[in-house]
Amino acid sequence: MQKNSLLKVAAALSLMSAAGVAQADTMRIAHGFPAQSxxxxxxxxxxxHVEENTDLDTEVFALTVLDLKQASPGLTSGVADSTMLLTAYFPSEFSEQNFVADLTMVANLGERPTSIGATVGGALMEYVTMQCPECVGQNLAQNQIGxxxxxxxxxxLLCKEPISSVAxxxxxxxxxxVSVFRRWAETMGASPITISANEVFDGLNQGLVDCTINAVGEVSNLSLFDVVGGITPGMPGxxxxxxxxxxxxxxxxxxxxLEDRKAVARGMAKATAFMVTGYMKQEVLxxxxxRDQGIAIVEADxxxxxxxxxxxKDDIETIKAIYRDDFGLENVDEKVETFIGLLEKWKALTDPLDPTDTEALTELYWTEIHxxxxxxxxxLN
Structure with missing residues (x-):
């Protein structure tokens, strides 16, 4: 424990001392998730990918330099060159991106996508990089690009016991x-609870929480097999x-x-596909x-x-009102219409793919976006 702590401090000091110094020869990646996640x-x-296709060296720091709430200010100040940014942690700074990010449930209207991650990922990336100058502007204001x-x-629904009906x-x-899923719970007559992911195991174990809404793959990521008795896949979606x-x-x-930018952009397409398909593979496992442990897998009635x-359908109007009234976003009707169109486009593009095929999704993202x-x-402007 002591040795690990010293190593973490040394890594942090080393990376922070380099912040602000132009290092075109090294790409420093620091994210707030555990190693081997x-x-x-x-x-x-x-x-x-970057090392194989450029002259850049890379360093990856897992949960040693930036935690999730430090990700944006750390990136802005140059403590890292790249990170995993959960934009919901920064509601005002990234309100334009959060607006459409709150609409992911809309992808399930009509035919459900084969992989919601692939569909929503494609729609979000195309929207933010090509259809939303306000999104680009908010990134630039933080000395960032997305x-x-x-x-x-x-x-x-990952629950202490099986859940299949409104009753x-x-x-x-x-x-x-996030708030959209808490609104769903409240609408269904449940009591919405706000706790961090790190508190989910104890909440279920101690009976403070009956269910958590998460991707199925979080059962292993959060070590929930001993406290979950029922899983309702894809509900609420x-x-x-x-x-x-x-x-x-x-x-x-x-x-x-320019050549290095192209290599980094293609690497981002590859990394995105890796993560999206990784969650699909983890869900199957x-x-x-x-099932092997006797946990009930039930379908929503x-x-x-x-x-x-x-x-x-009703929550679309709620989301519009929140971002128009609380965050001052303009043209919310048009933006929702644009994003829903992109969801349908990307549903059609990704549905034919094997949802675990990383290479095929990489090529699709690269060809259609990056x-x-x-x-x-x-x-740059």
Whole structure:
């Protein structure tokens, strides 16, 4: 323990001492997730691609230099060149991106996508980089650029006992990771609970929480197999849209040659696909492990499905009002219409793919998004 602490301090001091110094020869990646997590493996994938396709060296720091709440200010100040930015932690600074990130449940209206992460990821990246100058402007105001978003799989009910109907949900204490899922719980008659991901195990174990809304893959990531008795896959659905896997320090980006920018952008497409497909693979593994351990896997009944679809349609207007009135966003109707169109476009593009095929999704993201950006000027004006 003492040795690990000393190593963490040494790494932090080393990285922070380098902050502010132009280092076009090194890409410093610091994120707030544990080592050997999907996020850490994602950034290692990015680092490997960058080293193989540029003259840059890379360093990846997992949960030693920046935690999740330090990600944006750390990137702004140059403590790191790249990080994983959860934009919901910074509601005012990234309100334009958070606005559409709150609309992920809309992807489930009509036919559900084969991979909601692939669909929403594509729609978010195209919207932020190509359709939303206000998003680019908010990034620039933080001395950052955004190249990629990597949502996970469908959010599901991970509960102490099986939940399949509105009656089952009613009266339960349900933890929602962001406000849209807490509104869903309240609409269904449950008591919405706000606790951090690190508190979920204790909350379920101690009976303070009956369910948490998370991707199925979080059962293993959060070590919940001993406290979960029932899983309702894809209910309420949606995903966490504010997972900015491709966030870069602007000064670092400006220091790169055009060829290096292209390599980094392609690496972001690869890293995003790696993370999205990684969550799909983890879901398959966790569902099988749950079955093997006797955890009930139940389907939401038609009543709960119908009530959830009605909530999604009504909540679109709630989201518009929140961002118009509380954050001062303009043209919210047009922006929602644009984003919903992109969701349908990306549903059609990603549905034919194997949801675990990293290479195919990488090529799709590169062809449809990153290769189309003018990397000579993107993020520089």
């Amino acid at each position: 999907i996020v850490d493996d994602t950034f290692k994938t990015l680092a490997q 190249l990629a978003f990597a949502p996970g799989s469908q959010f599901s 089952d949900v009613r009266g339960r204490a349900i933890r929602g990771p 949606g995903t966490f849209g504010g997972s900015g896997i491709g966030q870069l320090n602007l000064d670092f980006w400006q220091s790169l040659s 966790d569902l099988q492990t749950a 038609p009543g709960l499905q119908s009530a959830t679809k009605a909530f999604i 290769s189309k950006l003018n990397l000579e000027t993107y993020g």
